[in-house]
Amino acid sequence: MNMNKGLAACTMLAMMACNTTDQKKEGATDQTVIGAPEVKIENGQMPPEVLWAFGRVGNVSVSPDGKQIAYTVTYYSIPENRGNADLYVMDADGTNKKQLTRTAASESAVAWKPDGKAIAYLREGKLWNIAPDGSAEKQVSDIEQSIEGFLYAPAGDKILLVIPTKIEKCMNGDLYEDLDKAKAYVYDDLMYRHWDTWKDGSYNHLYLGDVKGDKVKTVEDIMPGEPFDSPVKPFGGTEQIAWSPDGSVIVYTCKKLSGRDYAFQTNSNLYAYTLADKQTRLLTPDMPGYDQNPQFSPDGKTLLWSSMRRGGYEADKERMMMMEWPNGQMVDVSDSLDASPSSLQWTPDGKTIYLTAPIKEAYQIFAFDVASRSFRQLTDGNQDYQHVALAGNKLIATRTTLVDPAEIYSVDPTTGKGTDLSQVNKDLLSKLNLPTFEKRFVTTTDNKQMVTWVVYPPKFDASKKYPILLMCTGGPQGVLSPSFSYRWSYMLMAAQGYVVVVPARRGTSGSGQEWADAISKHHGTQDEQDLLAAVDEICKEPWADKDHVGAMGASYGGFSIFHLAGTHKGRFKAFLAHCGIFNSEFMYPTTEEMFFDEWENGGAPWDKDNKVAQNTYSHSPHLMVKNWNTPIMIVHGEQDFRVPYSQGMAAFNTARMLGVESRLLIFPTENHWVLSPQNAILWQREFFKWFDKYLKNGDKPKEAEKPKA
Incomplete structure (x- = not known):
C-alpha cells in the first residue's frame, strides 16, 4: 500500500469514529500504517523478500450467527523492520470483504461479542469494540494495566481480562529503591527465566469485570496474591479458559508450582472459580501431565478438555477427557484415535465435536460422535487444517501447505471439500513460479514406512541434476506437517534450485504415539538412521546430484547436524545448525524447562549409576568432534533460553580450533526463532550464500588445518 494513501485511510477512519477522545489516542502514534508492500518479482523468481510481502492471516473468529468471519491480516515493512495487523470482516462464503481498521498499532485477540453486534479486540493493551460495518469504534476499557487477553461471559454482562500482575520482588528497583540505575535480578530457586524472558515477579492473572453498556467496569483479581x-506461559492464551454456559463458573488452566517443582514438572491443572462465593477448587487432582483447554458442552452438563497422562513428558498424547459436570467421573473418550486431538469445537446440539488431528504427518479435520464415542475423518490430502469453527452447516478453518501461506477455508463436513475464502495471497502467488511437493514413504533400516516430504524446484526437469538439502527436524517430537514456514521455508529453498528432503524421522508426532515415543532416551541412534535412509533413497534418483548434498536443522535438528558432522562419512558437503544442542551434558543444567531434558535423557549426567541416562549422554555430539571435517555454519539467538547460545558458541569455537571451515551468525535480539524482518532476510541471505558455495558453485572444502600446539 502506498504510504500516503494508508495515512489518508487511517485519518478517514478516525473521522468516522464516534468518540473524539478515541480519535486522538489512535492518531497519537508517529509510526506509519503498514499495508501490502510492493515487491519486485522478475521472471517469477522468488527472493527472500517475498516471504515478507505475504499477508499473514490470523485471529479468525466466526460471528455467533455463523454469517460473518472476522480476522486479522499482518503486513510487514522491511525498511521499518516491523509489521502491524489490521482487522477485516467477510461473509461466511468469502464475499463482501471489508477492512475495518487501518492503524499503525496492531489489532489482536479478535472475538465477537456474544450478541454479535460488535467485534472486540486488543490494541496497545486496551480493549476495543467496533461494529461489523466498521462504525462505532471505541475503547471500552479504562483500566491502567495492560490487557493481554479477554473472554466475555456468554450473556455478555461480564468479562475476564488477562492482566500481568506484580506479585514478587526480585528486581533491583524492588529491592533497593536508592539504586534506581542498577540492573540486576536476584533469585533463590529455579525457573528464573523462561523462553526469552527473565522472571520479573509479574504473573498473568485473571480479572473479573462487569460490562455496563459497552464499558468494562469494576475489575477484580480472582487469583489474588498467587x-x-x-x-500458562510462555504460549498459553484464552483457549485455556472457559465460562460455564450460565456464566456462574469460570474454569481456568494453571500450573500452581514454583521454582524447582515448576522446572521439573508439566503438571498444569484445571481449576473452577465460582462467582457466587468466590471459591476456587481443583478439578484434576492426581493427574500429573498437562491438563488444559477446558470447554463446556452447550447444555453445561459436560466439561471437555485436553490431558496428557504422563507427567514430565510434553509430547505425550493429548487425550480428550470428559467429565459430567460438576463432580462426575473423568473419562478418556479418545482412546480409539492414535493421535492428539486439538481445536475442539462442540456443535450447538452437543452431539458432535469437530476437531483436528495429525494423520500421516498432516492435520486433518475429524468429527467425533459423542454418543458412540467414535471418530470420522472428514478431510484428506497433503495440507494442514487448524483452528476449526462452525459457520452454519460449514466448517471454518485455516489451511496451509508447504508452498501456500495460511488462508481461511470453508470445509463441507459431508464431502471434506475445502474452499479458499480469504484469498489474501492469491495475486502474489500468481506472479511466482511455484515449487511442487509430494509425500513419499521411505523404508527405514528397521523396515518401517516413514513419511518423507519432498519439495521440488519450480519447472522441475527430471533430466537435470539438482543439489539436495536434507532437513533434520527439531523437537525432537512434534508433527512434521505440511505447514507453511517463514523461517524454514522449503518453498524458498526449492525456488533457489534445491530439492528439499524432509523426513518424519523417529520421534515426530504425526505417525502415532509409539513412533513419537521411540526417540526419547535414544537420541542420535535410529532417528539418525531414518534421516540417512531418506536422503540415500532420494540420491538414487537420476536427477539427484548426490555429490552436492547439504543438511540443516534447528534445536534438536541442530543436535542432529552436530551429530551427523561426526558420523556421516562423507555423505554431506556442508552443514547448517540453528540453535542446536552441541553438548547434551551441559544442556541439562542450563535450559529452563528442565522436565524436558530429564525425560528425554533419562536423568542427570552426573548420575553415573543411571545406565539409561549415561547411554543417552554417550551420544552427545561434542564427544564426536574428532571426526569433524565438513564445513559448518552455526546460527544462534542470544535471547534463546531454551537452548542457550553458549551451545552455538561452543560448537563454532570447536570447529575453529579443529581447523574446520565454519561461520558463526549470532542474533543478539532473537530467541529460539528469528522473528524480525531484517534479521530474517539477513539469515536467509547468509543461508543461501553458505549452501550455494558448497552445493552449487563447486567450491571444495579446504583441508582441515591442524590446531596449533
Whole structure:
C-alpha cells in the first residue's frame, strides 16, 4: 500500500469514529500504517523478500450467527523492520470483504461479542469494540494495566481480562529503591527465566469485570496474591479458559508450582472459580501431565478438555477427557484415535465435536460422535487444517501447505471439500513460479514406512541434476506437517534450485504415539538412521546430484547436524545448525524447562549409576568432534533460553580450533526463532550464500588445518 494513501485511510477512519477522545489516542502514534508492500518479482523468481510481502492471516473468529468471519491480516515493512495487523470482516462464503481498521498499532485477540453486534479486540493493551460495518469504534476499557487477553461471559454482562500482575520482588528497583540505575535480578530457586524472558515477579492473572453498556467496569483479581500464571506461559492464551454456559463458573488452566517443582514438572491443572462465593477448587487432582483447554458442552452438563497422562513428558498424547459436570467421573473418550486431538469445537446440539488431528504427518479435520464415542475423518490430502469453527452447516478453518501461506477455508463436513475464502495471497502467488511437493514413504533400516516430504524446484526437469538439502527436524517430537514456514521455508529453498528432503524421522508426532515415543532416551541412534535412509533413497534418483548434498536443522535438528558432522562419512558437503544442542551434558543444567531434558535423557549426567541416562549422554555430539571435517555454519539467538547460545558458541569455537571451515551468525535480539524482518532476510541471505558455495558453485572444502600446539 502506498504510504500516503494508508495515512489518508487511517485519518478517514478516525473521522468516522464516534468518540473524539478515541480519535486522538489512535492518531497519537508517529509510526506509519503498514499495508501490502510492493515487491519486485522478475521472471517469477522468488527472493527472500517475498516471504515478507505475504499477508499473514490470523485471529479468525466466526460471528455467533455463523454469517460473518472476522480476522486479522499482518503486513510487514522491511525498511521499518516491523509489521502491524489490521482487522477485516467477510461473509461466511468469502464475499463482501471489508477492512475495518487501518492503524499503525496492531489489532489482536479478535472475538465477537456474544450478541454479535460488535467485534472486540486488543490494541496497545486496551480493549476495543467496533461494529461489523466498521462504525462505532471505541475503547471500552479504562483500566491502567495492560490487557493481554479477554473472554466475555456468554450473556455478555461480564468479562475476564488477562492482566500481568506484580506479585514478587526480585528486581533491583524492588529491592533497593536508592539504586534506581542498577540492573540486576536476584533469585533463590529455579525457573528464573523462561523462553526469552527473565522472571520479573509479574504473573498473568485473571480479572473479573462487569460490562455496563459497552464499558468494562469494576475489575477484580480472582487469583489474588498467587505467584502463578493463567494462562500458562510462555504460549498459553484464552483457549485455556472457559465460562460455564450460565456464566456462574469460570474454569481456568494453571500450573500452581514454583521454582524447582515448576522446572521439573508439566503438571498444569484445571481449576473452577465460582462467582457466587468466590471459591476456587481443583478439578484434576492426581493427574500429573498437562491438563488444559477446558470447554463446556452447550447444555453445561459436560466439561471437555485436553490431558496428557504422563507427567514430565510434553509430547505425550493429548487425550480428550470428559467429565459430567460438576463432580462426575473423568473419562478418556479418545482412546480409539492414535493421535492428539486439538481445536475442539462442540456443535450447538452437543452431539458432535469437530476437531483436528495429525494423520500421516498432516492435520486433518475429524468429527467425533459423542454418543458412540467414535471418530470420522472428514478431510484428506497433503495440507494442514487448524483452528476449526462452525459457520452454519460449514466448517471454518485455516489451511496451509508447504508452498501456500495460511488462508481461511470453508470445509463441507459431508464431502471434506475445502474452499479458499480469504484469498489474501492469491495475486502474489500468481506472479511466482511455484515449487511442487509430494509425500513419499521411505523404508527405514528397521523396515518401517516413514513419511518423507519432498519439495521440488519450480519447472522441475527430471533430466537435470539438482543439489539436495536434507532437513533434520527439531523437537525432537512434534508433527512434521505440511505447514507453511517463514523461517524454514522449503518453498524458498526449492525456488533457489534445491530439492528439499524432509523426513518424519523417529520421534515426530504425526505417525502415532509409539513412533513419537521411540526417540526419547535414544537420541542420535535410529532417528539418525531414518534421516540417512531418506536422503540415500532420494540420491538414487537420476536427477539427484548426490555429490552436492547439504543438511540443516534447528534445536534438536541442530543436535542432529552436530551429530551427523561426526558420523556421516562423507555423505554431506556442508552443514547448517540453528540453535542446536552441541553438548547434551551441559544442556541439562542450563535450559529452563528442565522436565524436558530429564525425560528425554533419562536423568542427570552426573548420575553415573543411571545406565539409561549415561547411554543417552554417550551420544552427545561434542564427544564426536574428532571426526569433524565438513564445513559448518552455526546460527544462534542470544535471547534463546531454551537452548542457550553458549551451545552455538561452543560448537563454532570447536570447529575453529579443529581447523574446520565454519561461520558463526549470532542474533543478539532473537530467541529460539528469528522473528524480525531484517534479521530474517539477513539469515536467509547468509543461508543461501553458505549452501550455494558448497552445493552449487563447486567450491571444495579446504583441508582441515591442524590446531596449533
